[in-house]
Amino acid sequence: MVDASIRATNPGNTPPEPPDAFYPQPIEVSGLRPGAVNVRDLGEGVHVVVVPGQDRLHVFRDICPHMGGPLGEAAVCKDATLECPWHGYRFRLETGHLVDNPNERIMAELRRRAPDCFKPDKAPRYALTPMAYQVVGGRAYVQRRRSEA
Amino acid sequence: MKYHFTVEYEIDCPVAIAVAVYLDAEHYIFLHKKYSDTYEVLSYEPETCKIFIRESWELLGLRIGQTCMTEYVPPAEFLNYDIEPYPRWLPSVHHVMKTRTRVVYTEIPERNSTWSTLEIDLDLPFWLWPFRRWIERAITRLKVEKDEQDIDMIRRRAALFGRENNSIYLADHQFILHKDHYLKHFGPNSKPLAPLA
Numbered sequence: 001m002v003d004a005s006i007r008a009t010n011p012g013n014t015p016p017e018p019p020d021a022f023y024p025q026p027i028e029v030s031g032l033r034p035g036a037v038n039v040r041d042l043g044e045g046v047h048v049v050v051v052p053g054q055d056r057l058h059v060f061r062d063i064c065p066h067m068g069g070p071l072g073e074a075a076v077c078k079d080a081t082l083e084c085p086w087h088g089y090r091f092r093l094e095t096g097h098l099v100d101n102p103n104e105r106i107m108a109e110l111r112r113r114a115p116d117c118f119k120p121d122k123a124p125r126y127a128l129t130p131m132a133y134q135v136v137g138g139r140a141y142v143q144r145r146r147s148e149a
Numbered sequence: 150m151k152y153h154f155t156v157e158y159e160i161d162c163p164v165a166i167a168v169a170v171y172l173d174a175e176h177y178i179f180l181h182k183k184y185s186d187t188y189e190v191l192s193y194e195p196e197t198c199k200i201f202i203r204e205s206w207e208l209l210g211l212r213i214g215q216t217c218m219t220e221y222v223p224p225a226e227f228l229n230y231d232i233e234p235y236p237r238w239l240p241s242v243h244h245v246m247k248t249r250t251r252v253v254y255t256e257i258p259e260r261n262s263t264w265s266t267l268e269i270d271l272d273l274p275f276w277l278w279p280f281r282r283w284i285e286r287a288i289t290r291l292k293v294e295k296d297e298q299d300i301d302m303i304r305r306r307a308a309l310f311g312r313e314n315n316s317i318y319l320a321d322h323q324f325i326l327h328k329d330h331y332l333k334h335f336g337p338n339s340k341p342l343a344p345l346a
Contacts, residue, residue, distance in 0.1 A: 067317055068309045069302075086302060088179040103175040107324060109190045110174070110200070115329035123322035 013137035026139035029057070037082070039072035042142055048131060050140075051076055051093055058093045059131040059142055066126050082128070089126065096128035150274070152281045156267040156289050159257065160296070162303045162312065165339035167254045167263040168225050169318035170299050172325040177204075180298050184291070185214065198222070198327050203235055213239055221327045224334035224345060225254040242284075247272035256345045261313075267292055313339040 016022055023042035027050060032038045038050040039062060047062040049071045060082075062072045069086035077083055081090040081099055090100040104111065104120075111120065132143040160167050170176075178188045185204040192201040198221040205214025214235045220228040229250040234241030249270040254263050269288060273281060306314070316337065317323055325331060336342050 063309065068306050070305065084179070086180050087175045103324065106178070106188060107175060107190070110193060110326065111324055113193060113195060114324065115195070117321070117328050117332055118324055119321040120324070121322075122320075 015136060015139075016134045016141050020144075022134075022141040022143055026136075026141045027057075027059075027133075029135060029138050029140055032057070035076060037072060037074055037076055047072065048142060049074065049082075051082065053080075053093065057133060057140055059133055059140070060096060060128040061131070064089065065128060071128075091126075091128045096130050098126040150272070150278050152271040152273055152278075152285075154269050154285050154289075156269070156292050158265055158296075160254075160263040160265050160300060160303070161260075162263055162307065163261050163315075163339035164225055164254050164256050164263045164345055165315050165335040165341065166303060166313075167265065168331065168335065169315055169325060170303060171227055171252070171254075172221070172327060172331060173318065174326050175324060176302070180302060181295055184295065187212070187214070191216065195327075198330065200326070201231075205235060215241075215243060221330065223327070223330040224341070224343070227252040242277070245274050246277060246284075256341075261339075265296070315339045 015026070023044065023046055025041060025043040027040045027042075027048075029052075032050055032052045034052045036051065038052075040048055040050055042048055048059050049062050051058040060071060062070060064071055064074075064084040064086065066084065066089050067086055069084045071082060071084060073085040075083045075085070076093070077090065080093045082093055083090050088102045089098060090102070091097065092099050111118070129145070131145075133140045134143070135141075174188070178186050185206050187203075187205045189203040189205075190200060191203055193199075200219050201216065202219055203214060203216045205212050207213075216231075216233045216235050217229050218231040220230075222228065230248070232243050232248050234243045251268040251270075253266045253268075255266070256262075257264050269285070271281065271284065273284075277284075310316075315335065318325055319332065319335075319337060334342055334345075
């Protein structure tokens, strides 16, 4: 269980202000499994994956930016990446950036001889967006993105 | 001795989505990793939509699996045949039993949904004939389990992006098998561009 390693970013026990800048259900930090994918419901139908790191939490929406895969079923790899269970795309926990699409190797022969309508150079820069949070009294309050507030 | 059986059910999505999921080979060894964790292309004939593949997995430190010819018959038919064990010396039912499968997706127009039909043709030696029902159950169970994983993916994507949304499969950057043929038959919002047979 995670406890002392995740330090309070906001001393005291008062929930962060303003309340509507944060999702209604905080995450109990002590209940998180370290180094593993934890799925949490923040209320309002928003689910996130939480991977506790050395001294911080990595919090992302439970949706792979590639095809919408359930990152709650993702694997945490040894190189501190999160592997999507649908297509194996791997994202760096620290930054959320896509670091590997293994299919580029697995499907190399097919991709090389694919028809002109396949344009891999047009691939977007897929990335998970890390969600900001504040820890108060052992609870992590996840901040809405500015556009959601 | 020939034995034929069929596995049929509805998949609640437009035919364009069901076909795209089948052609989306990049999910085979991730979503379906329980069955096979390695997919290798041994040969590819773009003109005939034939790909000779090897699927394998590790058992007791040994990599075993099967090779198989796969063929796409646009717009919504898929064939598998010439199935052989890998490595060739591996004791396997495929040495004595020839298997040919045909999956066809047909439209259910009143629900814009898909009827999935899997036809299996087995050529069995006489001594395997008493086990034909057992083989049928095993193949059916495998088919249903893998399709359930695909259906979960289809349902989740429908909830997130819309039931008819096939834009990711049409996107320039997205790799799917035989993409040029798919684009000839299916357009945006899963609209068939020609009548589905």
